[in-house]
Amino acid sequence: MDISDLQQDSGRYLQEYIQSLENLPSEVNYHWAEIQNREDQGKNLERRVHTQQLDLTKLHRQWFAQELDKREKILKHETTIIKRIQRDYDKLEDLSTERIQLAENALRLVDRHLERLGHDLDLLDKSNPEYQEPLAVSTMDTKKHGIDQNLAPEEEEEGEEEEEDDEEAYFAAMMANRQKKRKKKEARDGEEHTEEPLYCYCRQVSYGEMVGCDGENCPYEWFHMECTGLDAPPKGAWYCDECQVEAGNSRKLKKMKRKKESMAAA
Template identity: 25%
Template sequence: MTTALYLEHYLDSLEHLPIELQRNFTLMRDLDARAQGLMKEIDKLADDYLKNLKKELPDKKKEQLMHIQSLFNKAKEYGDDKVQLAIQTYELVDKHIRRLDSDLARFEAEIQDKALNSSRIQEETVNASKKGRKKLKEKEKRKKGIAGASSEDETKAARKKQKKGGSVTSSASTGVVGSGATVDSSNIGHPADVLDMPVDPNEPTYCLCHQVSYGEMIGCDNPDCPIEWFHFSCVGLTTKPKGKWFCPKCTLDRKKK
């Protein structure tokens, strides 16, 4: 049940309360006025009785005392009725207070249940999201592991070919160029499909461009070359050259010597 419904039902139950309270207070005031009037009359009769105590006959005295006693009894009845009305008024108000407390307790319990359900749903959603991310990370790790192993195998195979002699390519043919060739590294061009390829951070890089192996590559014949392998396009080669070939850096070093 919503807050508005609780409030609406409670206000409906209070609709007749002011009228009932006003009626009880009016009756209590009327009973109090009657009791006060009787007490004044009793005081007057008591004064007269005391003034004429020695003059009146015993029968007359007895009659006056009985009359005063009856007035006392009547005033006591008015007082008892007023007390009963006060108790009824208290119980009437207390009944509505108890109902209000009960409605508030039920409303708070409903709010707590909704909060618990919302928290449980949120927790389940978070757990499901965490599991999904964990599975996705595990899948990505497996893919990276497979790609890294494949790249490492290709690199090892290329190096084995280099040790056996000659130049190597990463996926096709190899070639050598005559010594003395120079290339401007600022004019290096790369195929668009190669630049768009995702790069494995674990895969080694080569050439002046510091990229992974692709296409036709040539090895520098200087055994101390720090780079070793170069892409054909990066060093200006289009066909398989003849003779020994040295990279631009090693060519400059040889000229200086």
């Protein structure tokens, strides 16, 4: 369907475009299944490499425990194990390359459909520079000036043409409005994100389970559980690392002050 067809029947264009996407989910799922298959093969190879490395360690221990005349025989086994490990590492590298290629192919499948839609919309934009303005305005202006009088039998044909123009304007305006709304939402989300207070060592916004510091002058106040290293919320008072250091220094200063006062009194 070329750009002239899109201008004349945007509804049919959308229907054909959606039909072209019917096989996309199954194609992406196929690539994902192939990636998962390579992942499973890689895990099996990693386990085998780990076992072979343990065997190599045992072999080295045996080498040190054996007499000199028997060590040469042990070294023959070492060469065999090292070759197996190297061969498995080469297979792991090949599997990683295949996973990357499969992921890139899946992305290309999606990009191909997006590029097609973007290309057609660009052509529509170039052929209709003022497509964002509703074309129905022209018909309203004609009625306002009384030009709609004495409509002949051509009224039905003109009505059909106006409906087609309305569909075209609606489709183009819909795409433009979606872009405007998305940009406004991104800007609004960015403003909301910057206005939220930052907590924790990581200086991020509050999310998930948080732990409050009981230090009076704590610069962070609240902490993410994963940043504190705690497995469960503390039952009693809890102080962050900085507040613990500050409290320790405060106790040392008080202790030194009491010591000086006692020496002065003596």
